[in-house]
Amino acid sequence: MTNSGGPAVDFDVAVVGAGPAGSVAAYRLAKEGLSVVQVERGVTPGSKNLSGGVLYGRVLDDLLPGYANEAPVERKITRHVTMLMTKDSAVALDYSSRLLCDPVNAVTVLRAKFDPWLAAKAEEAGAFLMTGVRVDSLLTEPGPNGAPTVVGLRAGDDELRTRVVIAADGVNSFLARSVGLTTTPPMNQLAIGIKAVVGLPRRTIEDRFALSDDEGAAFAIVGDCTLGVGGGGFLYTNTESLSLGVVLRLDDLLRSGHGAAEVFDHLGQHPMLAPYLRDGEIREYGCHLIAEGGYAMVGQLAMNGMLVAGEAAGLTINSGLVVRGMDLAIGSGIAAADAAAEAIAKGDISKSGLAGYRRRLEDSFVLQDMRTYARAPQFFERPELYGAYGELAASILQSTYSLDGTPRKHLARVARQALKTSSVKSRRLLRDAVAGVRSL
Numbered sequence: 001m002t003n004s005g006g007p008a009v010d011f012d013v014a015v016v017g018a019g020p021a022g023s024v025a026a027y028r029l030a031k032e033g034l035s036v037v038q039v040e041r042g043v044t045p046g047s048k049n050l051s052g053g054v055l056y057g058r059v060l061d062d063l064l065p066g067y068a069n070e071a072p073v074e075r076k077i078t079r080h081v082t083m084l085m086t087k088d089s090a091v092a093l094d095y096s097s098r099l100l101c102d103p104v105n106a107v108t109v110l111r112a113k114f115d116p117w118l119a120a121k122a123e124e125a126g127a128f129l130m131t132g133v134r135v136d137s138l139l140t141e142p143g144p145n146g147a148p149t150v151v152g153l154r155a156g157d158d159e160l161r162t163r164v165v166i167a168a169d170g171v172n173s174f175l176a177r178s179v180g181l182t183t184t185p186p187m188n189q190l191a192i193g194i195k196a197v198v199g200l201p202r203r204t205i206e207d208r209f210a211l212s213d214d215e216g217a218a219f220a221i222v223g224d225c226t227l228g229v230g231g232g233g234f235l236y237t238n239t240e241s242l243s244l245g246v247v248l249r250l251d252d253l254l255r256s257g258h259g260a261a262e263v264f265d266h267l268g269q270h271p272m273l274a275p276y277l278r279d280g281e282i283r284e285y286g287c288h289l290i291a292e293g294g295y296a297m298v299g300q301l302a303m304n305g306m307l308v309a310g311e312a313a314g315l316t317i318n319s320g321l322v323v324r325g326m327d328l329a330i331g332s333g334i335a336a337a338d339a340a341a342e343a344i345a346k347g348d349i350s351k352s353g354l355a356g357y358r359r360r361l362e363d364s365f366v367l368q369d370m371r372t373y374a375r376a377p378q379f380f381e382r383p384e385l386y387g388a389y390g391e392l393a394a395s396i397l398q399s400t401y402s403l404d405g406t407p408r409k410h411l412a413r414v415a416r417q418a419l420k421t422s423s424v425k426s427r428r429l430l431r432d433a434v435a436g437v438r439s440l
């Protein structure tokens, strides 16, 4: 325990949550020699967590060099497929490259294995991990100018006094809301994710997805797979399983009258995906909220004695091609730890003493990427993306590939013809194409 002149504390920093944001923050602080307690409500780290599972891990490699050789990672992604789906067709952009492996760009992880490994890194560095403990509330006291200061946390009958609390308690952070740093997000900024882990033999996965050794594939799917509901599907390869899931915007799901499980079942039975899943055995199934509001959702990140990191701060990006949350959580965990350490060393844990957090996020990829994709959530509110555009693309390719004895036409004429019979207006298509280029 350290006491740099202030009131006695149990720990310098309490980190709430043992997801990627919390464990990285705890690791970094412990390495700096601060006393850290990390509190996780799950019986083990990762037991409450659910993620599609593609980790864009360069930021983790900077912190823990060579992590991909040591951590329980499943496969190194060398193939990215983006698919527009209709009822009976799929139009895909398929990119494969060994270059994505060297250096390792993205890996698949199963959180039940990965989160305990990352939390153990923090423990090895000296953090004290408490699992199976839910933080019920924050301890606050009036601070300078009457503004409240967080001075610790309460879990059941226990109280822990700290200099700084880092709230890394995930989407819809109850802790950040309890002190007014964020409000309950509107439904168009939240999505529900449903995911199953489907077991298959290793060789079967490699043959079906055209992979060798530890290579992996990540499919991002839009269109009929969500029955027209705003969102998308994903199919990722693990070593001996596939992660299959849907992410559905809550407002659109409610409007549609479909149930989330119904949409998930539809995805799994879709004729374009079913061959990949054939004979698979469902090993896990779960659902979880995900922040979908992008930059507009990033609220206040600091107050006297507290910082908010990871998805608790709204840090996720869905660009259509990739879903990111874990790398942003890791980047923000590092920034929060460094800002907390700096403030404690200066003896100023007020909001302005902790202002280095925002500055670090602004200087790093975290807020710069959030800004780059700030318009993406509005772009994905276009209903045509989940129906008409896929139908149009499929109809153009159907006319191109189907040699039915009628004289051939150039592609541009085929496309014009398809547009005429589609519900899509060419002006609308052009406007959306420009918006897509600007947003993604």
Ligand SMILES: Cc1cc2nc3c(=O)[nH]c(=O)nc-3n(C[C@H](O)[C@H](O)[C@H](O)COP(=O)(O)OP(=O)(O)OC[C@H]3O[C@@H](n4cnc5c(N)ncnc54)[C@H](O)[C@@H]3O)c2cc1C
Pocket (backbone or CB within 6 Å): 016, 017, 018, 019, 020, 021, 022, 039, 040, 041, 042, 045, 046, 048, 049, 050, 051, 052, 053, 054, 055, 056, 133, 134, 135, 136, 168, 169, 170, 171, 174, 192, 193, 194, 195, 245, 246, 247, 288, 289, 290, 309, 310, 311, 312, 315, 316, 323, 324, 325, 326, 327, 329
């Ligand atoms: C279906 C789905 C698919 C996704 N796919 C991807 C993907 O492919 N790639 C990607 O990068 N991201 C993906 N994400 C997003 C990613 O999972 C999150 O952004 C990421 O996990 C956020 O990390 P975090 O550490 O901020 O929060 P979390 O991982 O949510 O961790 C928060 C932790 O805090 C704990 N906690 C909460 N409240 C309390 C409390 N009161 N007391 C104690 N502990 C508490 C929780 O149990 C949890 O362990 C996906 C999300 C979903 C739902």
